[in-house]
Amino acid sequence: MVFWITAGALALVAAGIIALAVRRQRGNSEHPAEYDLRVYRDQLKEVDKDLARGVIDEADATRIRTEVSRRILAADAQLKAEQAGETTKSRGGMALIVAMGVVLIGLSFLGYWKLGAPGFQDQPLTLRMEEARARMDSRQSQAEAEAQVPASPGPTPDADFVALMDKLRQTAAERPDDLQGQELLARNEASMGNFKAAYTAQQQIIRIKGDRASSSDYSILANMMIAAADGYVSPEAQAALRRAMEINPANNLARYYWGLMLLQNDRPDLTFKIWDQVLRQSPPDAPWVPAIRSRIMDLAWFAGVEYQMPAAPHSGDGLSGPSNDDMEAASEMSAEDRQEMIRGMVSNLAERLATEGGTPEEWARLISAYGVLGDSERALVIWEEAKGVFAENPEALAIVRAGAERAGVAD
Structure with missing residues (x-):
């Protein structure tokens, strides 16, 4: 009921705005006939003055008065005709306004009746989350999804x-x-x-390995199952992804597909959180990075987040900051120039990691670079910050720790 009241009020406001536009006058502008009447009356006064001064005689005065009076009568008749016409136009304008208002309101309600969902109650966030969970629990199996994939010719060996x-x-x-x-x-x-044959063989690999099966084994299995279902993440693929992340929470391929599964089941907000971390912690040449970059801005909008996509690294090894080659090149410079060059590179990397985040390799490089510069205090600060960033990612934390050890600040 609230929606209908609100929609009706908005339609009336729109109709009122149109009515004001239709009835808008020219302000206080004077009708041309009124101006003529005022001029003619002034001319009559001037005739009497000219006659009193002896400028004209009585015969001329009478002739002029007759002519001016004739013009006054014509202007007065024109003014009355215009006023009568304005009344008719006003009535026609009001009829037009009413008709437009009725059409506007009628079309608004008709459009909502046809395209909207009359009678639906507001859906709170918790209800939408429950519905998304229900859809996920009842979605198609791997076999059902594969049965719907159209046959396509593969490569011809x-x-x-x-x-x-x-x-x-x-x-x-x-x-x-x-x-x-x-x-x-x-x-x-x-x-x-x-x-399908590929993931069947991969299942045999996992069976043979037993407890020795790695996180990569399970993520490869999920990857093959998703490919067989034309990009759909089935419950069976989800189980493989879950096991991959249980063994290694930092498996970015599994995390990427987990985010894709959530996106397919109306949870773009959760997908954004996962893909943002995957994007920041993946090497720039990872096959899933372009897919994330192409969609993460839209996901941020759905999640209600003001988001700035991390810049793609541009250095030759995919990492920002001074590389080993940079360090060797710097060794041929003077001590002052070498320190200045390295500090500039380190400063740029530190600023980007602070604002946009980065991969564990970049954090390790930054800490190591501060060690080279002899700034152990700053290296320790960055190491402590990195431990918080990668606290739930042991593999990534081990990479950063290697940089801290090179800088001599690892605990």
């Missing part, structure tokens, strides 16, 4: 490769516990676009 693949498949079937054979089968099936 040569006859020799086809013969080798047939032999490999036969060998893998005869020796299901041969780890190397299953690894070769999974890799080659994936290269041929046979993703």
Whole structure:
């Protein structure tokens, strides 16, 4: 009911604005006939004055009065006709205003009735989250998703490769516990676009390894399953991703796909949080980085975050800050020039990490560079800050710790 009242009020306001525009007058501008009447009356007064001064005689005065009076009568008649016409126009304008108001309000309500959802109550955030969770729990299985993927021709291998693949498949079937054979089968099936066969072989790899299966093994399995489902993250793929992140919380491929799964199930806000961290902690040439960069600004909008995308590193090894080559080049400079060059590079890197974040390799490089400069106090401050940033990412923290050890500030 509140929506209808609000919509009706807005429609009336819009109609009122249109009515004001239609009825707008020219302010206090004078009608031309009124101006003429005032001029003619002044002329009559001037005739009497000229007659009294002897400028004109009585005959001329009478002739002029007759002519001016005729013009006064004509102007007065014109003014009355105009006023009568304005009344008619005013009535027609009011009819037009009323008709426009009715049409505007009617179309507004009709449009909402057809395109909107009359009768729907407000949906609080908790309700929308519950609905998203319900959709995720009831979504398609891996087999159902694969059944809907249209068939597409894969790469056409040569006859020799086809013969080798047939032999490999036969060998893998005869020796299901041969780890190397299953690894070769999974890799080659994936290269041929046979993703279902590829992830079936990858499942055998995980079965053979048992508890020794790595986070990478599970993320590769999920990757193959998602490819087989044409980009859809099924519950089965989700289980593989969960296991990959349980073994290694810093597995960025698994985290990327986890964010994609949340996006597919109406949780762009959670996707943004995950992908932002993945983007900052991934090497610039990681295959998922372009996909994140192309969509993260829209995700930030959905999450209600004022977001500035981290700048892509530009140095030759993908990292910002002074590299080993820079350090060697600096060794040929004078001590003063060398310190100035390194400090400039370090300052730029420190500013970017403070405002935009960066990969653990960049944090390690910054700490190490401060050690080279002999600024152990600053290196220690950055190391303490990095420990907070990567507290939940042991693998990344180990990379940063290596830089702190080179700087002599690791605890």
